[in-house]
Amino acid sequence: AQSVTQLGSHVSVSEGALVLLRCNYSSSVPPYLFWYVQYPNQGLQLLLKYTSAATLVKGINGFEAEFKKSETSFHLTKPSAHMSDAAEYFCALDPQVGANNLFFGTGTRLTVIP
Amino acid sequence: NAGVTQTPKFQVLKTGQSMTLQCAQDMNHEYMSWYRQDPGMGLRLIHYSVGAGITDQGEVPNGYNVSRSTTEDFPLRLLSAAPSQTSVYFCASSYSRGGAGAYEQYFGPGTRLTVT
Numbered sequence: 068a069q070s071v072t073q074l075g076s077h078v079s080v081s082e083g084a085l086v087l088l089r090c091n092y093s094s095s096v097p098p099y100l101f102w103y104v105q106y107p108n109q110g111l112q113l114l115l116k117y118t119s120a121a122t123l124v125k126g127i128n129g130f131e132a133e134f135k136k137s138e139t140s141f142h143l144t145k146p147s148a149h150m151s152d153a154a155e156y157f158c159a160l161d162p163q164v165g166a167n168n169l170f171f172g173t174g175t176r177l178t179v180i181p
Numbered sequence: 182n183a184g185v186t187q188t189p190k191f192q193v194l195k196t197g198q199s200m201t202l203q204c205a206q207d208m209n210h211e212y213m214s215w216y217r218q219d220p221g222m223g224l225r226l227i228h229y230s231v232g233a234g235i236t237d238q239g240e241v242p243n244g245y246n247v248s249r250s251t252t253e254d255f256p257l258r259l260l261s262a263a264p265s266q267t268s269v270y271f272c273a274s275s276y277s278r279g280g281a282g283a284y285e286q287y288f289g290p291g292t293r294l295t296v297t
Contacts, residue, residue: 076221103288110185110271110288111224157223166231167212167275168239169286171223 073172086145090158099161185289202257204272211277213255217268
């Protein structure tokens with residue numbers, strides 16, 4: 068069975084501080100992993116994806132994530148938070164079996180404090 | 182290129198009413214899916230389709246029907262709305278596994294449904 072766990076439903080950081088959003092996964096086969104961002108009252112936008120190439124993945128808006136198989140983690144980071152980063156972030160897993168169905172974590176709401 | 186479009190944006194239904202949420206994409210994607218988003222639960226898959234004429238159930242299919250007569254459209258039908266179906270519904274599409282641009286799903290803007 069596959070699952071995604073996001074630690075911390077709410078994270079607050081000061082503007083300019085490091086952003087770290089945690090994601091751990093469980094999958095019986097090597098998965099593909101994604102981070103999506105959702106701004107208020109909008110749909111989901113892909114930030115970055117891991118598809119078994121480089122383990123350090125760079126995405127849009129200065130975000131990056133590192134796939135660590137030994138820790139079954141795919142944490143999202145950004146060196147310096149901007150006010151515009153305030154949003155909800157979802158980690159998702161594609162188990163690479165069958166159809167392209169995604170399994171989502173429960174989301175982390177990021178607040179940036181000026 | 183409009184991407185994934187959904188209508189309506191907002192809908193209020195009374196318990197027992199039926200309605201269809203529309204989803205269309207113009208990217209010639211084989212795969213389409215419907216998710217519902219509830220607070221604290223992330224997105225959960227309702228139904229999906231890997232091509233015209235082919236649909237299958239996801240994690241939470243009860244109370245919903247789908248069909249896929251064309252590549253472009255994937256409507257979601259609520260047969261008899263219940264308050265538990267109050268949610269935000271997202272449609273998504275992608276190329277099937279292994280195709281160009283594979284592994285990225287594109288999401289529509291969502292439909293916010295309230296059932297009273």
